[in-house]
Amino acid sequence: MKNYKNIIVLDKVNYTTNTGKTILKDISFNINSSDFISILGPNGAGKTTLFKLILGIEKITSGSIKFNSLTHKDIAYVPQVKTLDRTFPASALELVCTGINKTWSFWNSKKDIMQATEVMSALNAEHLANRQLKNLSGGELQRIYLARAIAKQPKLLLLDEPATGVDFICEKDINKVLTRLNDEDSITIVMITHDFSTAYCHSKNVLLLNKEIIYYGDPQSTLTDKNLMATFSNTIHTHDVKFGIKKC
The missing domain is CATH 1.10.8 (Helicase, Ruva Protein; domain 3)
Incomplete structure (x- = not known):
């Protein structure tokens, strides 16, 4: 992973509901300046909840989220289309x-x-x-x-499945704009996506999440069949799955 300046540091973050259900467990990673992170995981993995904790919409149960040279006013958030x-x-x-x-x-x-x-x-x-x-x-x-x-x-753009509901051409437009914002304007982007190929082609780092961090690193080392199977094993009913990731 490239060494960027940390703008948000998550340290052993846990989130449990009032009914005692664990949503996120021991989440530790950094969001670095000018990074482009894609987050992948099955439904119910805690991806959207992670965003809500960063935004302060929900309060963490334990652990810490530290902001460095960044405030909530510097963050733009686009939730899932169904909530807009x-x-x-x-x-x-x-x-x-x-x-x-x-x-x-x-x-x-x-x-x-x-x-x-x-x-x-x-x-x-x-x-x-x-x-x-x-x-x-x-x-x-x-x-x-x-x-x-x-x-x-x-300074930081949080996107929850930004390409949901759009056609292929529009999805390409979105990815092109996000890449330009990241490369030319140094806007840090963290994006939840279900598209492995988008994560592979446009991210600098990828976070595989299923209530806890399964793997975090550059796309090439992270998006392997082994890591993806470990992340999505509860939603896949065959051991012969090959994840089709289109190379850039």
């Missing part, structure tokens, strides 16, 4: 502008509109600018909320 709010009475462009202004405004400057339109264009979503959120499909809504997060110009 489409009832807010605004157009797609107006929502993206809230990422720039950090708040809702009845008036957006030409500069704000140009910046928002540029981000939407990169995600092939500029044609949605005047559509009301309630009239967007799940994939379209996902792109608009991602554009809003990018427009915020965060």
Whole structure:
């Protein structure tokens, strides 16, 4: 793994529900400046919960999460599409502008509109600018909320399955934009995904999670059949599975 400056350090983080169910156990790893981490794991592995602990939405049961030269204001978060709010009475462009202004405004400057339109264009979503959120499909809504997060110009971008519900071409657009943000703007990205090939081709490091860390390292050493079987063994009913990862 490349040696980046730690911006978030998780040390022996545990999370247990009020009913005593263990969701995350002994989670220790660093989120480093300019890193691009993909998190993979089966449903119920604790991936989304991990994000909520980092964001302070949920409180850890034990352990610690330390921020270095970073605050919650420096983080942009895009949750799963099924949780996104489409009832807010605004157009797609107006929502993206809230990422720039950090708040809702009845008036957006030409500069704000140009910046928002540029981000939407990169995600092939500029044609949605005047559509009301309630009239967007799940994939379209996902792109608009991602554009809003990018427009915020965060230091850290947390993405929970950002390509869910979008077509193949749009998925390529999203991955291209994320790679550029990471390579050229040094934005740190942590992304939950179910796509092994996306993780292999676009990540600098990959975290395999199933309530605890199964493996953490660069894509080549992490995304092996052995490690993936150890991560997904409870959801796979054959010992002859070969995980088809398309090389870049």
